[in-house]
Amino acid sequence: MKKLSARRRHPLAAVVVLLLALAATGGLYAAFAPAGTAKADETAQSLAIEEGKKLYSVGCASCHGTGGQGTSDGPSLVGVGSAAVDFQVGTGRMPAQQPGAQVPKKKVIYTQAEIDQLAAYVASLGAGAITPTEGQYNPAGADAAKGGELFRTNCAQCHNFTGEGGALTYGKYAPSLEGVSPKHLYEAMQTGPQNMPSFPDTTMPEQEKKDIIAYVQAVNGEKADNPGGLSLGGLGPVSEGLFAWVFGLGALIAVAIWVAAHTAKAKKS
Numbered sequence: 001m002k003k004l005s006a007r008r009r010h011p012l013a014a015v016v017v018l019l020l021a022l023a024a025t026g027g028l029y030a031a032f033a034p035a036g037t038a039k040a041d042e043t044a045q046s047l048a049i050e051e052g053k054k055l056y057s058v059g060c061a062s063c064h065g066t067g068g069q070g071t072s073d074g075p076s077l078v079g080v081g082s083a084a085v086d087f088q089v090g091t092g093r094m095p096a097q098q099p100g101a102q103v104p105k106k107k108v109i110y111t112q113a114e115i116d117q118l119a120a121y122v123a124s125l126g127a128g129a130i131t132p133t134e135g136q137y138n139p140a141g142a143d144a145a146k147g148g149e150l151f152r153t154n155c156a157q158c159h160n161f162t163g164e165g166g167a168l169t170y171g172k173y174a175p176s177l178e179g180v181s182p183k184h185l186y187e188a189m190q191t192g193p194q195n196m197p198s199f200p201d202t203t204m205p206e207q208e209k210k211d212i213i214a215y216v217q218a219v220n221g222e223k224a225d226n227p228g229g230l231s232l233g234g235l236g237p238v239s240e241g242l243f244a245w246v247f248g249l250g251a252l253i254a255v256a257i258w259v260a261a262h263t264a265k266a267k268k269s
């Protein structure tokens with residue numbers, strides 16, 4: 001007893017107590033926190049599914065059935081996965097309006113949050129392609145030249161060499177890929193909408209998809225987002241080269257004339 005109280009007065013006692021307390025809270029946090037956040041994730045997920053189910057009953061069930069089993073007006077959605085929903089609703093194809101050879105793109109009527117909820121609900125019906133994360137579809141650093149090769153062997157027969165699209169049989173068509181976001185490009189390859197074959201990661205790894213996205217962006221995307229501001233008609237290297245010729249060379253000639261004129265003046269005087 002005496003020993004303990006003596007130690008308590010030791011100048012380092014406070015530090016020791018503080019360290020012990022910190023270690024204890026750290027340990028407690030490690031023991032409880034992950035379980036806590038996992039629980040929170042789970043509740044958030046089931047909330048999203050519930051909200052998605054409500055949206056689904058209003059906007060989708062008439063064609064795809066109350067449990068997603070499909071009707072004569074729309075295919076079953078069991079096992080299509082969240083990526084298919086994100087693609088179909090995110091590009092405005094769904095909800096479909098009129099029957100026809102192919103459901104066209106329209107104005108998107110759901111917010112991204114609602115699309116996520118719809119996707120969560122459909123994913124809960126059966127495992128399928130999962131919505132890709134930014135790390136999967138962002139083409140930064142991908143090889144556009146390799147992507148061009150892959151595009152020519154896998155996509156060009158329908159979408160044309162630079163992705164401007166083309167007609168298929170029976171009134172169907174492969175749409176232009178201009179202005180399609182990297183995420184939707186990735187999801188189209190994952191899910192293969194309509195007559196398009198799917199390219200799952202097993203046959204076309206993530207990196208190859210990124211290369212293709214980089215290629216499509218290189219040939220098309222320039223028109224959609226010109227980092228330099230002016231698009232020069234977006235006609236590619238020819239028009240841009242012409243611009244450099246006319247204005248660049250023009251400027252050089254102007255400088256040359258100015259210099260010549262001034263040296264001439266200098267000589268005269």
Ligand code: HEC
Nearest residue numbers: 059060063073074080084085088094095096097102103194
């Ligand atoms: C008017 C009927 C109709 C409505 C409403 C509708 N769909 Fe569809 N949906 C279709 C048809 C038809 C197809 C097949 C499209 C095709 O082959 O071009 C389809 C296809 C899909 C696919 C692709 C399935 C696959 O195999 O890849 C998804 C995902 C989908 N719909 C989700 C939805 C969601 C979510 C809603 C509600 C927001 C919705 N649909 C509303 C008729 C409808």
Ligand code: HEC
Nearest residue numbers: 091154155158173174175180184185188193194195196197
């Ligand atoms: C057999 C022909 C065919 C091939 C091969 C094909 N596609 Fe498609 N693709 C289609 C059709 C048809 C659609 C339209 C689907 C729809 O509207 O439901 C489409 C749609 C798309 C879309 C959606 C565009 C939009 O406007 O939202 C993308 C992106 C796409 N394809 C990319 C690719 C890529 C990349 C490849 C190669 C890896 C490829 N496709 C190969 C036929 C094809």
